[in-house]
Amino acid sequence: xxxxxxxxxxxxxxxxxxxxxxxxxxxxxxxxxxxxxxxxxxxxxxxxxxxxxxxxxxxxxxxxxxxxxxxxxxxxxxxxxxxxxxxxxxxxxxxxxxxxxxxxxxxxxxxxxxxxxxxxxxxxxxxxxxxxxxxxxxxxxxxxxxxxxxxxxxxxxxxxxxxxxxxxxxxxxxxxxxxxxxxxxxxxxxxxxxxxxxxxxxxxxxxxxxxxxxxxxxxxxxxxxxxxxxxxxxxxxxxxxxxxxxxxxxxxxxxxxxxxxxxxxxxxxxxxxxxxxxxxxxxxxxxxxxxxxxxxxxxxxxxxxxxxxxxxxxxxxxxxxxxxxxxxxxxxxxxxxxxxxxxxxxxxxxxxxxxxxxxxxxxxxxxxxxxxxxxxxxxxxxx
Numbered sequence: 001x002x003x004x005x006x007x008x009x010x011x012x013x014x015x016x017x018x019x020x021x022x023x024x025x026x027x028x029x030x031x032x033x034x035x036x037x038x039x040x041x042x043x044x045x046x047x048x049x050x051x052x053x054x055x056x057x058x059x060x061x062x063x064x065x066x067x068x069x070x071x072x073x074x075x076x077x078x079x080x081x082x083x084x085x086x087x088x089x090x091x092x093x094x095x096x097x098x099x100x101x102x103x104x105x106x107x108x109x110x111x112x113x114x115x116x117x118x119x120x121x122x123x124x125x126x127x128x129x130x131x132x133x134x135x136x137x138x139x140x141x142x143x144x145x146x147x148x149x150x151x152x153x154x155x156x157x158x159x160x161x162x163x164x165x166x167x168x169x170x171x172x173x174x175x176x177x178x179x180x181x182x183x184x185x186x187x188x189x190x191x192x193x194x195x196x197x198x199x200x201x202x203x204x205x206x207x208x209x210x211x212x213x214x215x216x217x218x219x220x221x222x223x224x225x226x227x228x229x230x231x232x233x234x235x236x237x238x239x240x241x242x243x244x245x246x247x248x249x250x251x252x253x254x255x256x257x258x259x260x261x262x263x264x265x266x267x268x269x270x271x272x273x274x275x276x277x278x279x280x281x282x283x284x285x286x287x288x289x290x291x292x293x294x295x296x297x298x299x300x301x302x303x304x305x306x307x308x309x310x311x312x313x314x315x316x317x318x319x320x321x322x323x324x325x326x327x328x329x330x331x332x333x334x335x336x337x338x339x340x341x342x343x344x345x346x347x348x349x350x351x352x353x354x355x356x357x358x359x360x361x362x363x364x365x366x367x368x369x370x371x372x373x374x375x376x377x378x379x380x381x382x383x
Contacts, residue, residue, distance in 0.1 A: 090306040091123060096118065124334040142324050198247060205217045329367050
């Protein structure tokens with residue numbers, strides 16, 4: 001029953017915090033992220049991270065990305081693929097250089113600095129997706145570029161992480177060639193399944209004489225694609241996003257979207273937002289304030305400028321390119337997973353782990369107001 005009470009606290013707190021955030025002129029998701037820090041061990045200690053909370057949070061982010069895929073305009077994504085590729089590459093090169101430089105400046109060894117640089121390259125757009133939805137910009141040219149760049153970024157960072165771990169000797173059994181092959185196999189199978197299998201599955205099983213067959217099948221596809229992505233060493237959110245795109249091309253798109261959003265946003269997605277703040281702890285952080293400030297500024301600035309450059313080089317004007325850069329700033333759960341990997345592989349000193357977690361949280365929290373500010377300014381200028 002303790003978990004049930006935890007859910008009660010999370011649902012009430014996130015709705016109230018989201019409402020207050022909107023009243024203050026900010027996206028609702030900002031309040032939900034901040035309340036996670038307040039409810040967690042860092043402040044009140046009312047909600048603790050455990051297996052059940054983590055499971056609900058994982059379901060929440062998968063459903064969030066599935067809905068994003070469901071609402072994605074494929075035509076717009078096809079038109080922006082060159083920009084997405086350039087943004088992803090720019091968002092890796094500059095953060096990598098910045099991260100490595102910070103590592104060396106603070107006395108890290110070469111191997112530790114290389115891993116630190118890789119950590120800086122991560123991007124998670126699950127929070128950006130929610131902001132884009134709130135602002136009705138998910139299918140804008142900028143929104144499509146952010147989504148496409150995030151998928152490419154995830155693939156490149158996973159390959160980069162494997163290369164760094166192999167290079168430093170932390171994972172001697174890894175094969176870069178096999179890793180790349182896995183990614184190619186994943187996307188080939190996903191494309192084939194999306195074109196030929198998903199429509200048939202939705203058509204056949206969606207007509208079953210049971211309660212909500214189409215929605216049930218859609219959720220099965222969402223989780224199935226996510227599991228396959230994890231199995232092929234990609235983030236599950238990529239699989240969920242791909243499943244959303246696939247289902248979105250069928251006649252069941254509106255039905256699934258209409259029915260699945262209440263499931264996601266009334267229970268699972270709020271837990272995901274709160275879970276991000278549960279990793280924050282201020283214990284011993286006073287001794288690393290300088291380090292925390294430097295890595296946070298470096299993480300934000302290098303991703304913002306790197307992605308801005310990528311967008312500019314492929315035809316975007318300065319301000320839309322800056323919006324894209326802002327949408328890629330959040331490191332989110334992807335960076336937390338990489339940090340945990342480095343900790344277990346002894347490529348990240350435990351004493352710096354808390355500072356890195358707080359840096360990841362800050363990059364995630366600043367993304368919603370940044371996007372809101374930039375889109376608002378653009379609308380004012382267009383008026």
